[in-house]
Amino acid sequence: MDKLEQLITTSILSNKESSIFESGYEYKSLFISKVMPDNSNPRYFPAVIISDNHAYQVAIKQLTKKQLMAIYNAENKVVIGKSCIVNCCDTGSIEWKKSNETIASIISLGENIAVSEVIQAPTVYPTEQGTYQILTGHRRFFAMIYAQGVNGAAHFKVYHYKPALYKVKQFQENSSREDLPQYGKLQAFLDAMNEVEVLNTANKRLGNKELTVRETTNVLGISSGAFDNYNVLVRYPAVIKAYEQGNSTSFVRMKKLVRSTEEEFRETEGVSMLTAVHKREINRLLDECLNDKAKKTVKKEKEKLYAFEKIQSPDVLKMLLSENILTLEVGVNWEQLDWANQDDVNTALSQVLSYLSQLET
Incomplete structure (x- = not known):
């Protein structure tokens, strides 16, 4: 009997079965440096969080990508800090391509967070080490780091303790997110179903019935049709x-x-x-x-092209044509940029436009 089954069995025997699915919580302001991502969550990608000082050194070109990788052992990972994201995965690899997509969404969300609050706070729970573990909201968490740095504070939904079926809770969020790739949803489903199977095993040991299909779909927060789709695909x-x-x-x-x-x-x-x-x-x-x-x-x-996003402001267009963007502190390490890689260059161009739009305001 593993720890999860022991916890579930104890809850059932003590007539506290509701605690299996629910956990009390409150909203708190926490230092970002005290919050840790969950590398088993499909929303997670291989990220290394760096200090605000190192992020600043990258921005002013005092720290190269190679040096950064050596300091943080960041090979095949993504380095994230205040106004700094560096993709250190092998160029052209599947991980590199997937990370680039996530990076673009984090930068966009981080820019929104910089001027407004997060609509839905990430959820966390306390650990034995005195830190907090991300339960849901990894992309929002990384966007907070990009916008505010690790020395900043942010608002979180804090559970009083780690939910027993925490993979089920992650799936409940991941299954409803349109921006999560299909693989992430399938992996989240498998993780959640593993916990449901443990719950069923505990019930059988105690002479109780397993969850019906309807009860299982209610726990997962999906329709019976979606449940059938997942079962066929996995x-x-x-x-x-x-x-x-x-x-x-x-x-x-x-x-x-x-x-x-x-x-x-x-x-x-x-x-x-x-x-x-x-x-x-x-x-x-x-x-x-x-x-x-x-x-x-x-x-x-089709062959990918270098392209700017649509420019709506004439002032931004004027700055783009008149300024030497290579000398501006736009958050791009031009010396390390792979100009032959369309994805990297287009991401840099997007950061340039974002920077010029901020100057306009």
Whole structure:
């Protein structure tokens, strides 16, 4: 019996089963330096938080990317500090591409936080070390660091203790977020279902019934249709692998592909029930199909272009054409910038426009 099952069993025996799903909380202002991200959360990406002093040194070009990576052991990670985000993942890798997408959203959210409050405060819980662990709201947390630095303070929703089914709580938020990639949602579902299985195991040990499908969907906060979609999609590792590698097929279309592959296999093999051996073969077929589609997509992918975002202000346009932007403190290390990489350059151009827009105000 693991710790989670022991906790759930104790709660059931003491007639405090509601504490399994709920945890008291209050809103507090905390120093950002006391809050730690959760590297097991699908919203998390491999980030290293740096001091405000080092972030400033990066901004004034006293600290290079190479030096920063050495100080923080940041190889294949993303360095985040006040007005500073540096992608140290291998250029062109899947992690590098995914991190760039997250970086762009963090910068945009950080700029909003700098001028207004966070609408929905990140949730945290206290740890034995005297710090606080992020439960939900990782992107908002990183945006706070980008906007205010680690020496600042921010508003958090603080649980009195770590929720028993904390992966379930993470899934409840992640499943409703449109900006979370499909892989993150699938991983969050698997993590949440592991906790639900532990709850069911504890109930069986005590002679109680397992959760019904309806009760399970209520706990997860999703519809029965969405629950069925998730169950079909996590059935085969090839599907999860495809999403992890950047596949963006909608869940509905992917579910149809899985169902049709299963049906074709049943007809070909003349079977009605699928055994573990059958499912391994179906997984292989799905892997081949999805890899073939990925190769075709790469061939059809248009060449990326260098591009500024749309400029609405004539004053910003005038500054852009008249100023030497390479001499401005826009938060871009021009010496380290890979000019041959369209994603890196376009991110830098976006930061330039953001900087000039702030000057205008």
